[in-house]
Amino acid sequence: MRIFKNLNKCAITRAFSLLALVGSGVAAMPLATLADPAHGIAMYGKPALEAGFESLPYANPEAPKGGTIRMAEPGSFDSLKPWVLKGDAAWGVGVHVVETLMYRSIDEPFTLYGLLAESVETDENRSWVEFTLRPEARFSDGSPVTVEDVMWSYETLGTQGHPRYHGVWSKIARMEQTGPRSVRFTFNEQDRELAMLMGLRPVLKKAQWDGKDFAQSGLEAPIGSGAYMVDRVDPGRSVTFRRNPDYWGKDLPLNRGLHNFDTIRYDYYGDANAMFEAFKAGNADIWRELSPQKWETQFNFPRAAQGSVLKAEIPNERPSGIMGLVMNTRHPLFTDWRVRQAMIEAFNFQFINNTLNAGKEPRITSYFSNSAIAMQPGPAQGRVAELLQPFADDLLPGTIEGYSLPAGSDRPIDRDGMRRAMDLLEQAGWTVQGGKLRDVDGRPFAFEILLNQSGSAMRAASETQQMVDIFIEALRRLGIDAHATLLDSAQFIQRTNNFQFDMTWYERALSLSPGNEQMLYWGSAAADQPGSRNWMGMKSPAAEAMIQEIVTSDTPEEFTSAVRALDRVLTAGRYVIPVSFSPISRLAHSSNLHYPSDRTPLYGDWPGFMPELWWQEAE
Incomplete structure (x- = not known):
């Protein structure tokens, strides 16, 4: 486990004590049973914060209120409904305007504390969960948040909302009102995570949407119960949120030190270069720099030199998580794992990393690397091996024996890797004929690499384009005709939602508490479901079995073994050509913006950190 400067080691020790027990001989922490209504719930054990806590430990309860924060986003938007598949929703609506029954701490692997709900109750097996609403909870128009709103929201999202909501809804046997302010969900299968997930669904105002086609996108401003309201919208260009002075939850201990800005504004730009220029000119207050090389060399512009911009x-x-180029196995080219491994061999990561990042970023070695729940090097051991053994005959080479990525070369072409790639391609039936790689019927090996011209959350478009250009040149030496296609954000989203690509840029952030969402990422049903995150189209009984083990595990040891087994299935599946990742976030910001730098939460710069914890002081 890597520990970085200024990281609160006590927080790491406390949060990881639940997950790092494997192989230690320490008895598992007993499961928490909420025999009575409680203020919070943890996946294992008890919440770190006891009832009556004063504030979240990583927040500054003395932070001043007021001011404006301006942020830059790539691309455009045509909707204010992030809960449906249609449209390209503006960022921030689901974060600032709408609330959930429970609030997730980013200082613990998976712990929730009551937000709209004053209490949560469940049984030992977590076959049901019950929430009691706070009597003071209100929407921004002053109307109370009711059980009817909760039940309507859950059913509507589960049946008409984005596909990410459908899987969990199918596991609810019964939803019923059990009191004036309480609602109970009873589940139809064993799944310990469901009691947690029921606390994290958006609660919408029924009266606003009832009778309308909820599945349609639109620019109608949602009425939420959150700290902010939609103030101004310039479709496709900007959206501004205004803090609600009458916000019902402003005095909750959970919210002390949060939601400090009067105004939050998001401006949209064509690409990362335009966003950075806006930041340099003072038209945006925050910049996440993704390149360590640029972090060291490109922050000498006037505002930075004058001290108006600080680096953190x-x-x-x-x-x-996983990030890189994903191969669509729905395409006949990429159904053979040997072809996918050949693509990984041809991608010379060492040279690309040296070229773009001066070799300073570590490579993603597995989907859960950089954490205590990542697969371990070498052959599968103990419980991990036991979980995988029933699927041994169908697992790809390396899953049980151990899989690692090629080392690459510091030269533009990795000759050893290219030789291995050609051997694999020949085994798969591809040979060079007339200078082109062809199959037995003479069809050429040719495909398209789809890219978003606006870039992504973790990579600028120019950087992904450079990677792809180097990769395409290497492929040409194998006789492969690959070409890149750049699309605007709307076109890119439309095509990837419908899996209309051969290879494309792919990013999936993963947490310390993987669970039901993994089926949406890697499940067989999701492979055929437009809008799902299973872009590679994988259908693996082993992966689904490991996910089931994750959500039904009774101890941290069982949970960790199941995640490590899943990690092996995913990584050895060779679906993604992984690139580098950063174990730190590099944030440049206006000097009048501040955050609690003395208490970094476990998840770091993660949803719930910025702008929620930040504040502004007069210069």
Whole structure:
């Protein structure tokens, strides 16, 4: 486990004590049973904060209120409904305007504290969960948040909302009002995470949407119960949120030190270069720099030199997630794992990393790397091996024996890697004929690499384009005709939502508490479901079995073994050509903006950190 400068080691020790027990001989922490209504709920054990806590430990309860924060986003938007598949929703609506029954702490692997709900109750097996609403909870128009709103929201999202809501809804056997302010969900299968997930669904105002086609996108401003309201919208260009002076939850201990700005504004730009220029000119207050090389060399512009811009590095101990070029196995080219491994061999990561990042960023070695729940090097051991053994005959080479990525070369072409790639391609039936790689019927090996011209959350468009250009040149030496296509954000989203690509840029952030969402990422049903995150189209009984083990595990040891087994199935599946990741976030910001730098949460710069914890002081 890497520990970085200014990281609160006590927080890491406390939060990881639940997950790092494997192989230690320490008895598992007993499961928490909420025999009575409680203020919070944890996946294992008890919440770190006891009832009556004063504030979240990583917030500054003395932070002043007021001011404006301006942020830059790439691309455009045509909707204010992030809960449906249609449209390209503006960022921030689901974060600032609408609330959930429970609030997730970013200082613990998976713990929720009551937000709209004053209490949560469940049984030992977590076969049901019940929430009691706070009597003071109100929407921004002053109307109370009711059980009817909760039940309507859950059913509507589960049946008409984005596909990410459908899987959990199918596991609810019964939803019923059990009191004036209480609602109970009873589940139809064993799944310990469901009691947690029921606390994290958006609660919408029924009266606003009832009778309308909820599945349609639109620019109608949602009425939420959150700290902010939609103030101004310039479709496709900007959206501004105004803090609600009558926000019902402003005095909750959970909210002390949060939601400090009077105004939050998001401006949209064509690409990352335009965003950075806006930041340099003072038209945006925050910039996340993704390149360590640029972090060292490109922050000498006038505002930075004058001290109007400061640089901060925010560490974290969350999994790397997966990022890189994903291969669509729905395409006949990429159904053979040997072809996918050949693509990985041809991608000379060492040279690309040296070229773009001066070799300073570590590579993603597995989907959960950089964390205590990542797969371990070498052959599968103990419980991990036991979980995988029933699927041994169908697992790809390396899953049980151990899989690692090629080392690459510091030269533009990795000759050893290219030789291995050609051997694999020949085994798969591809040979060079007339200078082109062809199959037995003479069809050429040719495909398209789809890219978003606006870039992504973790990579600028120019950087991904450079990577792809180097990769395409290497592929040409194998006789492969690959070409890149750049699309605007709307076109890119439309095509990837419908899996209309051969290879494309792919990013999936993963947490310390993987669970039901993994089925949306890697499940067989999701492979055929437009809008799902299973872009590679994988259908793996082993992966689904490991996910089931994750959500039904009774101890941290069982949970960790199941995640490590899933990590092996995913990584050895060879679906993604992984690139580098950063174990820190590099944030440049206006000097009048501040955050609690003395208390970094476990997840670091993660949803719930910025702008929620930040504040502005007069210069």
